[in-house]
Amino acid sequence: MAVQVVVAAVLGLLVGSFLNVVVHRVPRGESVVRPPSRCPDCGQEIRARHNVPVLGWLVLRGRCAACGRRISVRYPLVELGTAVLFTLLALRFGLPDLPAFLYFGAIGIALALIDLDCRRLPDAIVLPSYPVLAALLTASAWWRDDWWSLARAGIGGAALFAFYLVLALVHPAGMGFGDVKLAGLLGGVLGYLSWTALLLGAFGGFLLGAVAGVVVLAAGKGGRKTALPFGPFMIAGALLAIFFADPLGQAYLRLTGLA
Incomplete structure (x- = not known):
């Protein structure tokens, strides 16, 4: 059970990061696969090390590494929320x-x-x-x-x-x-x-x-x-x-x- 919960939590962080892309692009009719994640203000592609769920946002202090514009706190909250939900589901099922x-x-x-x-x-x-x-x-x-x-x-x-x-x-x-x-x-x-x-x-x-x-x-x-x-x-x-x-x-x- 402990292993299942830990795996679910980590999976939740990763899925939460993907859900941020889905929420942004699907209503616009855009692909959720390409292009890679970019800053919505300057269009600069987000580096892999900055795309780590929650930690990337914390390292950048909530700002784009290229243009310095603020990145909404909703992104890490969605990632954390998904991880919490996945953890609870792993405890339930x-x-x-x-x-x-x-x-x-x-x-x-x-x-x-x-x-x-x-x-x-x-x-x-x-x-x-x-x-x-x-x-x-x-x-x-x-x-x-x-x-x-x-x-x-x-x-x-x-x-x-x-x-x-x-x-x-x-x-x-x-x-x-x-x-x-x-x-x-x-x-x-x-x-x-x-x-x-x-x-x-x-x-x-x-x-x-x-x-x-x-x-x-x-x-x-x-x-x-x-x-x-x-x-x-x-x-x-x-x-x-x-x-x-x-x-x-x-x-x-x-x-x-x-x-």
């Missing part, structure tokens, strides 16, 4: 489930940041994630000989997709089709875990969104018609379900005397 949830965590971070920046959930990330997660969850189910979990993932993905589709059709101003497509992914991942995770994750996003709306109103940063990107709340609700559905479900059973 073992093989063979871990790869699927690490992948989900990575795209979740990328999609949440892009939605916050651009109010978009790019198909270039969401749609390929369907076959990738399907393959990873199928491999996990095969390894554990647990085909019911895989069937539940399919049911959960279809159900949450349909639920969000109805919401988007009934109230298109409040729900985009990007949210609908993301909902299918969330339903599949959460359904694979349990019905409890599916329900908690499905409604957790709405609860978190409502709380954020109240905070925005209370802080005077917007009104009742202020639109907030919903993708980050959907992803946060799903992550909460991944980590807390089991203990909450057990607490509910004990409370009702069913345990």
Whole structure:
């Protein structure tokens, strides 16, 4: 377990560095492979030693080595955040489930940041994630000989997709089709875990969104018609379900005397 956690943390730093590129380039329709990372101000290519996650930013004191312009603190925070999430997932899951949830965590971070920046959930990330997660969850189910979990993932993905589709059709101003497509992914991942995770994750996003709306109103940063990107709340609700559905479900059973 200790080795798994350390490997996940290091992998999280590396993946977080790549996610910074994804978040910057995918909304612009640019390749995430070429050209190499460059300073957004002067265009100078970033040297390999300065591209080490977190440490590179610290060594440069948050400034470009070529032009001296400030480099946003968000870059190392994304790298650290991804490492923390990967570490928590490695503590939560073992093989063979871990790869699927690490992948989900990575795209979740990328999609949440892009939605916050651009109010978009790019198909270039969401749609390929369907076959990738399907393959990873199928491999996990095969390894554990647990085909019911895989069937539940399919049911959960279809159900949450349909639920969000109805919401988007009934109230298109409040729900985009990007949210609908993301909902299918969330339903599949959460359904694979349990019905409890599916329900908690499905409604957790709405609860978190409502709380954020109240905070925005209370802080005077917007009104009742202020639109907030919903993708980050959907992803946060799903992550909460991944980590807390089991203990909450057990607490509910004990409370009702069913345990």
